Amino acid sequence: MTTPRDLSTELIHHPYQAPAGFAAPQPGVFKASTVIFQNTAAMRARDWKSKAGYTYGLHGTPTTFMLEERIATLEGGRHTVLVPSGLASITLTDVALLGHGDEVLIPDNAYNPSKELARHELSRWGIAHRLYDPMDANALASMLTPATKLVWIEAPGSVTMEFPDVPNLIRAARSTGARVAFDNTWGAGIALRPFELGVDVSAHALTKYPSGGGDVLMGAVTTCDPELHLRLNAAHMRMGWGVAANDAEAVLRALPSIALRYAAHDRAARTIARWWQRRPEVAQVLHPALEGSPGHALWAALCTQAAGLFSVVFDARYSLAQVDAFVDALRLFKIGFSWAGPVSLAVPYDLRMIRPQAGPGVLVRFSIGLEAVDDLIRDAEQALNALGAEARSA
Numbered sequence: 001m002t003t004p005r006d007l008s009t010e011l012i013h014h015p016y017q018a019p020a021g022f023a024a025p026q027p028g029v030f031k032a033s034t035v036i037f038q039n040t041a042a043m044r045a046r047d048w049k050s051k052a053g054y055t056y057g058l059h060g061t062p063t064t065f066m067l068e069e070r071i072a073t074l075e076g077g078r079h080t081v082l083v084p085s086g087l088a089s090i091t092l093t094d095v096a097l098l099g100h101g102d103e104v105l106i107p108d109n110a111y112n113p114s115k116e117l118a119r120h121e122l123s124r125w126g127i128a129h130r131l132y133d134p135m136d137a138n139a140l141a142s143m144l145t146p147a148t149k150l151v152w153i154e155a156p157g158s159v160t161m162e163f164p165d166v167p168n169l170i171r172a173a174r175s176t177g178a179r180v181a182f183d184n185t186w187g188a189g190i191a192l193r194p195f196e197l198g199v200d201v202s203a204h205a206l207t208k209y210p211s212g213g214g215d216v217l218m219g220a221v222t223t224c225d226p227e228l229h230l231r232l233n234a235a236h237m238r239m240g241w242g243v244a245a246n247d248a249e250a251v252l253r254a255l256p257s258i259a260l261r262y263a264a265h266d267r268a269a270r271t272i273a274r275w276w277q278r279r280p281e282v283a284q285v286l287h288p289a290l291e292g293s294p295g296h297a298l299w300a301a302l303c304t305q306a307a308g309l310f311s312v313v314f315d316a317r318y319s320l321a322q323v324d325a326f327v328d329a330l331r332l333f334k335i336g337f338s339w340a341g342p343v344s345l346a347v348p349y350d351l352r353m354i355r356p357q358a359g360p361g362v363l364v365r366f367s368i369g370l371e372a373v374d375d376l377i378r379d380a381e382q383a384l385n386a387l388g389a390e391a392r393s394a
């Protein structure tokens with residue numbers, strides 16, 4: 001007679017298996033560090049390089065594989081790896097494609113942590129970087145050397161919103177064989193299709209539109225080229241950058257509505273940006289879909305849609321303290337970084353600190369959420385009283 005197993009053992013090694021074939025609109029959430037192999041032969045034959053099977057939670061579960069495939073589709077690419085943040089998608093691309101003695105070129109208006117990564121971390125690994133003016137493809141062409149192995153493109157620039165000549169930047173980079181990485185966070189796979197333009201890698205902060213809730217940090221690196229994907233996947237595995245199943249599930253839940261949300265953010269942002277254009281306090285509204293914004297014609301040549309982001313440059317008579325007072329007086333707009341969530345956000349910047357060639361001035365970068373447009377306009381209007389009040393008290 002076999003000795004009965006203890007209850008604790010019984011609960012861990014319970015014999016019931018749910019039947020296969022369960023189907024529901026939402027994919028399941030699989031959580032695992034350990035993945036169980038059928039036998040030692042299966043364990044020895046494991047292959048982390050493909051999605052044919054599972055090896056360890058860090059290298060993929062049904063939930064993360066599902067999200068990778070959907071992001072590849074969103075991006076118009078073929079292979080995607082997930083990483084724990086948008087910034088990590090930039091880091092993974094740099095680490096996988098660059099080595100000692102190589103150089104990377106980054107637009108001077110790029111998402112600042114990408115520049116900081118190059119300045120403080122890549123430099124310690126013997127990887128050089130220079131900043132280029134994204135609005136001058138000829139200048140980029142003249143900067144390329146045999147050491148330039150990677151050129152980053154961001155369209156539009158994160159805060160100053162200039163829309164570059166993406167096809168010509170790609171052509172310039174390609175002329176010497178440099179790889180092109182594109183930060184596709186703004187376009188989100190909807191406003192433009194970077195692989196159709198010839199980029200090698202698309203890095204995407206899923207934190208923004210794919211998640212859409214302001215409650216998840218995640219990034220994705222997508223390619224069409226299997227060799228390149230293998231390099232990225234190998235670096236990803238060795239760096240240990242997995243994502244949590246619940247976070248992957250949150251993005252999977254939000255993806256079906258991304259096109260609707262993107263269009264709603266776009267519509268609201270353009271209406272509010274046009275309202276700002278009529279305000280006497282404003283020197284310029286930077287929104288690539290508005291005429292007069294830097295690179296507007298280049299945006300129009302590539303895109304029909306735009307993200308819900310724009311910046312307002314205040315008239316030179318207003319100081320940073322006055323603009324801060326305006327931002328502090330906003331009630332519905334909250335002060336905070338990131339974008340693409342339901343809550344509208346505002347962040348003031350001193351232009352000289354972020355892009356000196358853009359000239360002096362104070363700007364506020366707005367991320368338009370999903371509140372009613374009229375309420376947001378009324379909020380901005382009442383907060384403008386604080387701009388004037390600060391001027392009187394100054």
Ligand SMILES: Cc1ncc(COP(=O)(O)O)c(C=O)c1O
Binds near residue numbers: 085154186206
């Ligand atoms: C253009 C761009 N790329 C990448 C990132 C990084 O995303 P995350 O916040 O997920 O690291 C951001 C974040 O604001 C961004 O604006």
